[in-house]
Each structure stands twice: as C-alpha cells, then as structure tokens.
Amino acid sequence: MAGQTSFPRNFEKPKTAFWRDLDRTVARNFFQAYPSKLQPSLELILDALSDRPRDERLHILIEILRERLPVRKLRTSGEDFKPHASNDAEYEVWASAMLGIASAQDALGLEDEAERTTRIMINNGPHGEKDLGAQYSLAWRMEEKGRYGEAEEMALECMEWINGHRRCGPLSPQAICLWRLLIKTAWKSGRRALAEERILTTRDLITKMSRSRFAKYAQKEVEELVVTTVGLAKISKM
Numbered sequence: 001m002a003g004q005t006s007f008p009r010n011f012e013k014p015k016t017a018f019w020r021d022l023d024r025t026v027a028r029n030f031f032q033a034y035p036s037k038l039q040p041s042l043e044l045i046l047d048a049l050s051d052r053p054r055d056e057r058l059h060i061l062i063e064i065l066r067e068r069l070p071v072r073k074l075r076t077s078g079e080d081f082k083p084h085a086s087n088d089a090e091y092e093v094w095a096s097a098m099l100g101i102a103s104a105q106d107a108l109g110l111e112d113e114a115e116r117t118t119r120i121m122i123n124n125g126p127h128g129e130k131d132l133g134a135q136y137s138l139a140w141r142m143e144e145k146g147r148y149g150e151a152e153e154m155a156l157e158c159m160e161w162i163n164g165h166r167r168c169g170p171l172s173p174q175a176i177c178l179w180r181l182l183i184k185t186a187w188k189s190g191r192r193a194l195a196e197e198r199i200l201t202t203r204d205l206i207t208k209m210s211r212s213r214f215a216k217y218a219q220k221e222v223e224e225l226v227v228t229t230v231g232l233a234k235i236s237k238m
Helices: 024-031 037-049 054-068 088-107 111-123 132-144 148-164 174-190 192-209 214-236
Strands: none
Touching: 024 037, 037 132, 037 174, 054 088, 054 214, 088 132, 111 132, 132 148, 132 214, 148 174, 174 192, 174 214, 192 214
C-alpha cells in the first residue's frame, strides 16, 4: 500500500536512549524510510543526540526525513492536472519519508501540520493518483477530531479500495479496522441504529475471518470490537 510501512507488524523499537520515551510507531515509520542496511549507521547518529529533550529529538527526526525527500512537483486539492509520474522507487522513498514526518508531527501534537502533510500524500500518490493508504490513516485523525462526516466519507472510499486489494480483501484486519471506524462515526454522530447494524456486520465478518487466511487475527479483532462497543456505551451514559 502506498505510503504504508513495509516493516513487519512485530517491528521492535531500538532499545537505545534516543528512543526511550518515543512511540514505537514513530520509530518504525522513521526507519522504514531507509534501506534496512542503513539502520545501524542511523542509530549511531541518533545515539549521539540522546541527551536532547523529547520534542527536540522529534524535530531532529523530521529534519533528517526532510533531507531524504526527493524533489517532486506536487499538487494540492482541487487541481485537475497530474504531476509528472516518478519512478516507483523514487515515489516509495518520498511516500515513506512523508509518512515518517507525519508520525513525528503527531507525536509533537502538531495536529494541523500532520494533517497537512498527510493531505499532501493523499493528493500526490503514485502516477498522480490518490494515495488511499494515506487517506486510511487520515480518516482516523478526522474521527478523533470529531469530524465524523469527513472521516466516514474517507473510510467508505478506503473500504472499497481495501476490499479489492490483492493483499487484503473484506476479511482482512485492515477492512475490519475500517468497520470499527464506521461504527464510531455512526454512533458519535447520533445514528445509533446504523451503528448497531455495523456492529452486527463486523461480528459476522470476524466470524468469517476466523475461517480465512487471516484467521490468526480474528481473536484480536474480537477483543478490539469489544473495546470499541464498550467505549461507545460509556459515552452514551455520560
């Protein structure tokens, strides 16, 4: 998926002082912007900066990643032209570095900047197409900000993409994750009946998931759905 890390789900954050109070996702999305053979040399550079405050270290990561960005002709929302198509390798470098930058901006609490970075990714996908991988992550940010209509519109578009993706499909963890988001957007925007309907649909999909190639993720998805529904029920009682 464009803009998404190629690192495995079990990626482990380096056990060094630089990363002591930084999130695993920030570390993963930083290192995935570089070939794995460069990780040791990058760690040496970062180790020398371990005494810096947390926020300064995050800004350092952003600056390092910005130096990694290939020069590309970008477009913004609403423009009807397509940028010159970059070769696949160059695009992957650009998208991976942008993802790392957005993750560090999120960790700094720079929500508007992280959203802006992600929207640039969405509008500048491979060969001038939309990057739905980046939109997938932005949909969750919109839900967290209470922008439920935008979140739902983005999620529904991503659902169609995920369902047809050769490595995913309707029973994949990525698809089930989107269903949880759609449950939240319906519930929190006052459409309780639709939310309940989506809960039933998600349960049915998880049952089917347990008999599919994604079976190993089914129990985790059961637990995540419980967390989601219990959390929403608590909100209703407040």
